[in-house]
Amino acid sequence: MKIHKYDTVIVGAGGAGMRAAIEATKRSRTAVLTKLYPTRSHTGAAQGGMAAALANVEEDNWEWHTFDTVKGGDYLVDQDAAEILAKEAIDSVLDLEKMGLPFNRTPDGTIDQRRFGGHSRNHGEAPVRRSCYAADRTGHMILQTLYQNCVKEGVEFFNEFYVLDQLITEIDGVKHSAGVVAYELATGEIHIFQAKAVIYASGGTGKFFKVTSNAHTLTGDGQAAVYRRGLPLEDMEFFQFHPTGIWRMGILLTEGARGEGGILRNKDGERFMEKYAPVMKDLASRDVVSRSIYTEIREGRGCGPEGDHVYLDLTHLPPEQLDAKLPDITEFARTYLGIEPYTDPIPIQPTAHYAMGGIPTNVEGEVLSDNTTVVPGLYAAGEVACVSVHGANRLGTNSLLDINVFGRRAGIAAAEYSAKADYVELPEDPAEQVVAQVEQLRASTGTERVAEIRRELQECMDANVMVFRTEQTIKTAVEKIAELRERYRNVSIQDKGRRFNTDLLEAIELGNLLDLAEVMAVSALARKESRGGHYREDYPNRDDVNFMRHTMAYREVGDDGTESIRLDYKPVVQTRYQPMERKY
Amino acid sequence: MATPVLDKVEAESAASPYITVTFRIRRFNPEISAEAVWEDFQLEIDPKERVLDGLHKIKWDVDGTLTFRRSCAHGICGSDAMRINGKNRLACKTLIKDINPEKPITVEPIKGLTVLKDLVVDMEPFFQAYRDVMPFLITKDTNEPTRERFQTAEDRERFDDTTKCILCAACTSSCPVFWNDGQYFGPAAIVNAHRFIFDSRDEAGEQRLEILNDKDGVWRCRTTFNCTDACPRGIEVTKAIQEVKRALITRRF
Incomplete structure (x- = not known):
């Protein structure tokens, strides 16, 4: 076992982690622990763009962007955070350009912008061109540019180090972060990183669904590590289903395709979004479009022999436009479906895409241990976190923005904290839990298989807690997850x-997914209303009287060792905007 | 809106799509043996699935010790470059039906980098070569502009192709010069130097060209085009290397 000491440790090397690392490395001795090589992170799969009211191509301002973000999130957004997001968006994009990001350009040589779902002129009047983009590989270019700048700044990476535990030391009854415990994949060695500040930037948890745009590696490792140490998770019932995943595979086809003029059609060729969102049509917010697609499918207007998908039609767009603006996604259609998007529509279905919920933080990225108390030395940013700028439904292009704005903020705040703070004493035998977990899995002779439990979990989640939910389906999920958690104890x-024991790694990842799936289902069961990405058929309306509040889920362990989830609620920060009916 | 092609695809998929294929995989685990061996696995698979799906079926249902890297599973993250039927490809972008599944499908680690276990190689020398070309924008501005730097659409287009690189190493590890001499920078590093040399905003082109003028630099390229064939992103790698060579001669870029 090795012990390392750093001022600042960052967990994860996607967009948020590397944006934080660029700031933290300039200010403090920083290490980045990442289970993947940095350029493998899933930020690279983001396609359509990054929102900022640059007003390069038409009138726009940050206040309109703030409003759209709040409305898009169905008023569960903390409005102070959304305002920061929209205001700092502009410098965030300009910073990336200065770092070298090759944005597409206007004829004047400025950064070009395009339309995206839910982004509008003057509070919903009409779609606005707010998304700054680099073809349909904006995430790829952000990830590459941030990695390039990490190389430039000499950021120290520990590649293929998998963080398994968050170390907490209580001082005068206040939980402090003391560091993390990591497993080195190449050697199987366990490492303790003592750090004054720890930033989680380890991404989402989409792999508990079967049809998902998420990478195999998105297993909620950061969320699980802090949750097991008694810290809360916020709004975990809110998960976004992106309307246009490749049918059955879930591979993302950017909303930018509709921003460029693509149209969704049912089996009759009807542009059905006109019925559901007369103004924004195909560019309504993602939750609205995904529900509309499933409504079409349920009412018998889906395509194909099983009527289980709809079409994304790009055939009316000039091939030159597709080649220039959407080269990657048209290539996906050719590679994976054998379809030529110039002439044939692409079969799509909603795909599990993004966790709005996560580790609760304030706008400086500081992690909360309850509704108000900060955990000194602990930070989070990006999809792992819930700040909450996305509320009940994130707008497209706001996540690439989120990682840059709040990654930067967390990096600065953590490094400034570690510059003045002392090391917190490590708990006694800090690696105890991780050693026990790893040894137990290696030694187990149980009869359950990781792949089988994961398959059953994913099928259960797709069937019961996807776009449409009811009390009955969620209860089915809760019971099934409990059964799977029990069986997981017997896994070998x-x-x-x-x-390089990836067999072991997958077993640990499955444990994380099971814990977080349970939190999601339990949180969803208690929210008896429909809001954003959480749609309850038995409670189809939004209920601002009872549920205009964030869910806070805590893991409780009884004296006899039994685990349970305690739910609490946190008020939403409202500044400028009163909740209104949400129409697109 | 035309649909006939798709309906045909769907009708086919409704019938039982599975075929039996043999995966012949190069196995190596120094914890068990110093020798690498071939191992055959037979599996039932839909030929429209990816080689990566086949590897997962083996790992998940047959042999959990089979080790490979993967993440996004759709050709963007660059984790799963491997040698499939003797050619470098991404396992997640290669469909079974496209690689002659009647015969055993061979899967080996990419060449020229030390194998650590099964299909996992040591990527460190590859990333070191990348870092050596200074892969970041360098400007001499003393006063940074308050807004974005301007760049015409044409200037932006000039280096578009090389911005697509995902650092998967399929090109570098397909290069015979790299196999014989690991000191050679390799195509991927040159591609990433190209991305900055031909970016109108960058002002360190001369420095990068000098790095690549080294004895282990661009002149080692023998234009075998293996790299261009191997690139899963369709980058014209050899052309990019030629453009760097030309820039070295003419000092114009």
Whole structure:
């Protein structure tokens, strides 16, 4: 076992982690622990763009962007955070340009912008061009540019180090972050990183669904690490289903395709979004479009022999436009479906895409241990966090923005904290829990297989807590997850070695997914209303009287060792905007 | 709106799509043996699935010790470059039906980098070569502009192709010069130098060209075009290398 000491440790090297690292490395001795090589992170899969009211191509301002974000999030957004997001968006995009990001350009040589779902002129009048983009690989260019700047700044990476535990030390009854415990994939060695400040930027948890745009590696590791140490998770019932995943595979086809003029059609060729969102049509917010697609499918207007998908039609767009603006997604259609998007429509279905909820933070990225108390030395940013700028439904292009704005903020805040703070004493035997977990899995002779439990979990989640939910489906999910958690205790792996043991890693990841799936289902069951990405058929309306509040889920362990989830609620920060009926 | 092609695809998929294929995989685990061996696995698979799906079926249902890197599973993250039927490809972008599944499908680690376990290689020398070309924008501005730097659409287009690189190493590890001499920078590093040399905003082109003028630089390229064939992103790698060579001669870029 090795012990390392750093001022600042960052967990994860996607957009948020590397944006934080660029700031933290300039100000403090920083290490980035990442389970993947940095350029493998899922930020690279983001396509359509990054929102900022640059007003390069038409009138726009940050206040309109703030409003759209609040409305898009169905008024569960903390409005102070949304205002920061929209205001700092502009410098955030300009910073990336100065770092070298090759944005597409206007004829004048400025950064070009395009339309995206839910982004509007003057509080919903009409779509506005707010998304700054680099073809349909904006996330790829952000990830590359941030990695390039990490190389430039000499950021110290520990690649293929998997953080398994958050170390907490209580001082005068206040939980402080003391560091993290990591598992080195190449050797099987366990490392303790003592740090004054820790930033989680480890991404989402979409792999508990079967049809998802998420990478295999998005298993909620950061959320699970802090949750197991008694810290809350916020708004976990809110998960976004992106309207246009490749049918059955879930691979993302950017909303930018509709921003460029693409149209959704049912089996009759009807542009059905006109019925559901007369103004924004195909560019309504994602929750609205995904529900509309499933309504079409349920009412028998889906396409194909099983009527289980609809079409994304790009055939009316000139091939030159597709080649210039949407080269990657048209290539996906050719590679994975054998379809030529110039001439044929692409079969799509909603795909599990983004966790709005996560580790609660304030606008400086400081993690909360309850509704108001900060955990000194602990930070989070990006999809792992819930600040909350996305509320009940995130707008497209606001996540690439979120990682840059709040990644930067967390990096600065953490480094400034570690510059003045002392190390917190490590708990006694800090690696105890991780050693026990790893040894138990290696030694287990149980009869359950990781892949089988994961399959059943994913099928259960798709069937019961996706776009449409009811009390009954959620209860079914809660019961099934409990059964799977019980069976997981009897899981065994075949690879008993120390070197690159990905069999072991997948078993640990499954444990994280099971814990977070349970939090999601329990949080969803208690929210007896429909808001944004959480749609209850038995409670189809938004209920601002009882549920205009954030869910806070805590893991409780009884004296006899039994685990349970305690739910609490946190008020929403409202500044400028009163909740209104949401229409697109 | 035309649909006939798709309906045909769907009708086919309604019938039982599975075929039996053999995956012949190069296995190596120094914890068990110093020797690498071939191992065959037979599996039932839909030929429209990816090689990565086949590897997952083996790992998840047959042999959990099979080790490979993967993440996004759709050709964007660059984790799963491997040698499939003797050619470098991404396992997640290669469909079974496209690689002659009647015969055993061979899967080996990419060449020229030390194998650590099964299909996992040591990527560190590859990333070191990348870092050596200074892969970041360098400007001499003393006063940064308050807004974005201007760049015409044409200037932006000039280096578009090389911005697509995902650092998967399929190109570098397909290069015979790299196999014989690991000191060679390799195509991927040159592609990433190209991305900055031909960016109108960058002002360190001369420095980068000098780095690539080294004995292990661009002149080692023998234009075998293996790299261009291997690139899963369709980058014209050899052309980019030629453009860097030309820039070295003419000092114009």
